[in-house]
Amino acid sequence: MSTDPVRVHYEAYPYPPRDPREERRRLVTGSPSRLAELNHYVFGGRLDLRRPFRALVAGGGTGDGTIMLAQQLADARAQHAEIVYLDLSATARKTAEARAAARGLASIRFVTGSLLELSSLGLGPFDYVDCCGVLHHLGDPAAGLAILRDALSPHGGIGLMLYGPLGRTGVYPAQEMLATLVGDADDPPARVALARRLLAQLPPTNWLRRNPFIADHLTQGDSGIYDVLLHARDRAFAVPEIAALIAGASLRLQSFVPAARYEPTHYLSDATLLKRLAGLSAIDRAAFAERLAGNMKSHVFYAVRATNATLPATADRLDAVPILCEFDGAAIARGTGPGGILTGDADGIKLRFPLPPLAAAMAGLIDGRRTLGDIHAALAAKSPTLKSAGFMEQFARLYAALNGLGKLFIAYPAAAAAG
Ligand SMILES: C[S@@+](CC[C@H](N)C(=O)[O-])C[C@H]1O[C@@H](n2cnc3c(N)ncnc32)[C@H](O)[C@@H]1O
Numbered sequence: 001m002s003t004d005p006v007r008v009h010y011e012a013y014p015y016p017p018r019d020p021r022e023e024r025r026r027l028v029t030g031s032p033s034r035l036a037e038l039n040h041y042v043f044g045g046r047l048d049l050r051r052p053f054r055a056l057v058a059g060g061g062t063g064d065g066t067i068m069l070a071q072q073l074a075d076a077r078a079q080h081a082e083i084v085y086l087d088l089s090a091t092a093r094k095t096a097e098a099r100a101a102a103r104g105l106a107s108i109r110f111v112t113g114s115l116l117e118l119s120s121l122g123l124g125p126f127d128y129v130d131c132c133g134v135l136h137h138l139g140d141p142a143a144g145l146a147i148l149r150d151a152l153s154p155h156g157g158i159g160l161m162l163y164g165p166l167g168r169t170g171v172y173p174a175q176e177m178l179a180t181l182v183g184d185a186d187d188p189p190a191r192v193a194l195a196r197r198l199l200a201q202l203p204p205t206n207w208l209r210r211n212p213f214i215a216d217h218l219t220q221g222d223s224g225i226y227d228v229l230l231h232a233r234d235r236a237f238a239v240p241e242i243a244a245l246i247a248g249a250s251l252r253l254q255s256f257v258p259a260a261r262y263e264p265t266h267y268l269s270d271a272t273l274l275k276r277l278a279g280l281s282a283i284d285r286a287a288f289a290e291r292l293a294g295n296m297k298s299h300v301f302y303a304v305r306a307t308n309a310t311l312p313a314t315a316d317r318l319d320a321v322p323i324l325c326e327f328d329g330a331a332i333a334r335g336t337g338p339g340g341i342l343t344g345d346a347d348g349i350k351l352r353f354p355l356p357p358l359a360a361a362m363a364g365l366i367d368g369r370r371t372l373g374d375i376h377a378a379l380a381a382k383s384p385t386l387k388s389a390g391f392m393e394q395f396a397r398l399y400a401a402l403n404g405l406g407k408l409f410i411a412y413p414a415a416a417a418a419g
Contacts, residue, residue, distance in 0.1 A: 032159025059134030063096030167297030
């Protein structure tokens with residue numbers, strides 16, 4: 001029997017709680033590791049899925065990232081793709097395996113073990129590593145990240161999620177109270193029972209009770225209570241700490257996602273303030289946005305080896321193929337208010353994006369196959385005065401809005417095929 005409290009926790013209460021029967025009616029999706037998103041940020045849109053592609057999901061839990069990526073690779077007919085799922089918890093693995101079986105996904109190899117032992121498991125190298133909500137539970141997150149980096153192929157990259165401190169306001173004092181209340185002899189169910197008693201008595205002034213961004217302890221049953229309130233190792237990372245962690249691992253940050261949340265101009269309109277921010281680096285801007293918004297309970301971001309020259313994809317070429325993610329062209333019309341403003345909800349803050357006149361028409365033509373050149377040609381057939389430069393300028397504005405909200409990515413399949 002393991003004495004590692006984190007292993008004991010996830011054996012007793014795998015997280016997040018999932019029922020494999022639900023696979024019949026929905027695919028759980030999210031960042032990091034949506035296929036179009038990781039292609040955009042890690043591979044510059046040039047991932048060639050006709051070639052072998054190996055991904056590691058480190059700390060795969062009950063399978064959300066693994067199942068999503070395996071399903072999206074299967075949908076993309078990536079016949080040479082393999083995903084390795086790795087987790088400490090055999091209980092969590094059982095759920096993940098049952099979910100894969102329910103979908104008939106055969107590309108996943110399941111391994112029970114610690115990512116800290118990766119080098120001796122002989123599983124790598126990997127083109128892509130997903131590590132979502134795991135590094136902040138390690139005794140030494142920097143050492144864990146270095147191990148994941150060492151498992152990357154030279155052109156590979158990582159998608160990470162780490163907790164953010166401000167959006168988790170109230171969580172750590174609650175964990176400290178429970179550390180006071182819980183005794184060594186209490187087994188996991190006894191701990192959950194104590195947590196429920198405390199939750200029932202939180203005064204209205206308590207910051208956890210007042211924090212609308214943290215709800216898993218209220219909505220995810222015993223697993224949610226354990227994960228939020230009873231974790232033995234749990235810390236949060238502010239943006240500057242993430243920058244230091246990434247640089248310390250000789251990685252380069254490609255982007256936080258959704259990118260718009262990390263840009264102060266989406267929150268501020270005061271010209272004097274904006275002028276003062278104008279010279280800041282991208283990281284300093286992101287740090288400012290985190291402090292300003294106050295609602296970021298986690299940070300999702302992509303990173304590559306510092307020696308890897310690949311930058312995130314850009315939307316400035318006619319051979320770019322735009323891909324909408326969990327968004328359709330009709331949603332543009334629905335979500336656009338008077339004056340052509342698209343609003344996107346960012347955990348309680350409405351981010352506003354002015355859209356160009358052709359936004360709805362352009363979005364309606366995005367099908368994941370057409371290039372910008374194709375879309376321009378289709379629109380120019382109806383409006384012969386629409387020149388390529390004017391089209392690209394309008395597309396750039398649509399892209400800024402939808403990519404900023406994490407809804408639109410770019411692929412260069414032709415370049416990948418040629419490459
Ligand atoms: C909060 S859950 C996240 C699961 C999954 N990544 C997701 O986003 O749905 C954290 C998972 O990391 C696993 N874990 C923690 N430390 C680990 C380690 N050193 N090696 C492998 N897995 C680990 C736990 O067992 C647990 O399943």
